[in-house]
Amino acid sequence: MKITQDIKDLVEIAIREDLGQSETNKTDFIGDITTQSTTKENETITASMVAREDGVTCGTAVANYVFNRIAPNSKVQVHLHDGNNVQSGEKILSVTGKAQEILQSERIALNFVTHLSGIATETARYAEAVKHTKAKILDTRKTLPGWRSLQKHAVKMGGGENHRMGLYDMVLIKDNHIAAAGSVTEALNRAKAANPNVKIEIEVDTLEQLQNVLDHGTADIVLLDNLRGEALTQAVQMCAGKISTEASGGITMENIVQVAEKGVDYISIGALTHSVKVFDVGLDA
Numbered sequence: 001m002k003i004t005q006d007i008k009d010l011v012e013i014a015i016r017e018d019l020g021q022s023e024t025n026k027t028d029f030i031g032d033i034t035t036q037s038t039t040k041e042n043e044t045i046t047a048s049m050v051a052r053e054d055g056v057t058c059g060t061a062v063a064n065y066v067f068n069r070i071a072p073n074s075k076v077q078v079h080l081h082d083g084n085n086v087q088s089g090e091k092i093l094s095v096t097g098k099a100q101e102i103l104q105s106e107r108i109a110l111n112f113v114t115h116l117s118g119i120a121t122e123t124a125r126y127a128e129a130v131k132h133t134k135a136k137i138l139d140t141r142k143t144l145p146g147w148r149s150l151q152k153h154a155v156k157m158g159g160g161e162n163h164r165m166g167l168y169d170m171v172l173i174k175d176n177h178i179a180a181a182g183s184v185t186e187a188l189n190r191a192k193a194a195n196p197n198v199k200i201e202i203e204v205d206t207l208e209q210l211q212n213v214l215d216h217g218t219a220d221i222v223l224l225d226n227l228r229g230e231a232l233t234q235a236v237q238m239c240a241g242k243i244s245t246e247a248s249g250g251i252t253m254e255n256i257v258q259v260a261e262k263g264v265d266y267i268s269i270g271a272l273t274h275s276v277k278v279f280d281v282g283l284d285a
Contacts, residue, residue: 001082001153003065010146011066014108035103045099045285047106049092049113052280055121057092058082058154062116063109064093070108071101083120083157092281099285106283115147116154117279123158123272126256135260135267138163138246142270151273163268171195172223173202184212192218201246210235214242224264225249236263 020030049063057080064076074097080086092113095102126137137160143151152162164170173187181187184202191200201221204210213219224235226249239245246266247259259267 001061003061004149006146006149007062007065010150011062011069011108013146014066014111015070018108019104032100032104035100039099039103041098041100043099044097045102046094046096047102047283047285048094049110050282050284051086051088051090051092052282053088055086055117055279056124056158057084057086057113057117058120058157059113059116059150060093062112062150066109066112067095067097067102067105070105071095071097073097074102082116082153086117102285110281110283112150114278114281115276116150116157117281118276119151119154119272120158121279122276123155123160125253126267126269126272127159129253129256130260130267133257133260133263135247135264136161137272138266138268139272140248140268140270140274141166142274144273155272160272161266171198171200173200173219174223175203175205175225178203178209184209185216188213188216188218203248207231207234207238210238214238219243221246221266223248223268228255228259232259232262232264 015029019032022028022030060078060081064078067074067076074095076093076095078093079091086092123137139152139155139160139162148165152165156162164172171191173191178184178187181190188202199220200218201223202213202219203223203225204213205225210222213222221244222239223246224232227235232247236245245264246268247264248268251259251267251269256267
């Protein structure tokens with residue numbers, strides 16, 4: 001993946017958090033007082049990021065950037081790239097250089113890899129569960145501030161697809177927009193008039209609302225919010241050949257297969273980014 005300026009800025013924030021900032025010179029860091037007191041300046045080590053469980057790797061390019069940023073004379077070897085499957089005990093990357101610099105980089109690099117690999121691994125579990133259906137796994141905007149591009153990249157590495165990146169690149173009419181406009185019809189009228197060439201999606205939570213959307217005929221996707229069982233079956237049948245369908249709300253590993261087998265086109269899961277468990281990775285020197 002490309003290391004954008006936003007990612008570089010995020011790394012700088014992480015460095016300031018860990019190494020502290022000098023009060024007299026804002027470009028200087030206080031440093032890692034533990035490492036500075038237990039290792040000598042010119043001592044070198046080789047350390048490897050090692051997976052502690054099976055999964056999908058992500059964040060290796062960012063980790064590489066972190067090591068090169070803090071330990072500019074180090075040599076990094078990436079063994080597994082973003083989207084690669086990894087087994088417990090496998091090396092993800094190795095780095096050789098000054099011990100002090102590598103140890104200062106350790107937690108920052110690991111934080112990126114463990115979090116992003118956790119997202120990729122969890123996405124892969126969901127994608128595998130529904131691979132016998134046509135349903136595609138989508139992420140949401142429920143992301144950590146500043147981390148959205150990275151988290152959405154991790155979803156793709158796990159076999160999912162990205163929903164809209166922000167509020168600017170797609171119309172998604174939700175319940176509060178409908179309430180403010182007064183009706184499904186009025187919300188669609190206003191959205192289409194203001195955005196004639198932009199994809200429009202609208203959320204419904206009843207079959208009556210869905211029929212209003214179908215009668216209007218301007219939406220591209222309908223988000224079936226928390227519809228389950230027979231209601232979801234009927235909704236998919238009503239939409240067949242007319243509009244794409246997305247199921248959302250309370251999706252878990254326990255119910256995703258049942259939802260996917262109803263025939264929806266997409267399933268969006270906020271938990272992929274807002275509450276995923278980190279992937280267990282250690283740095284062994």
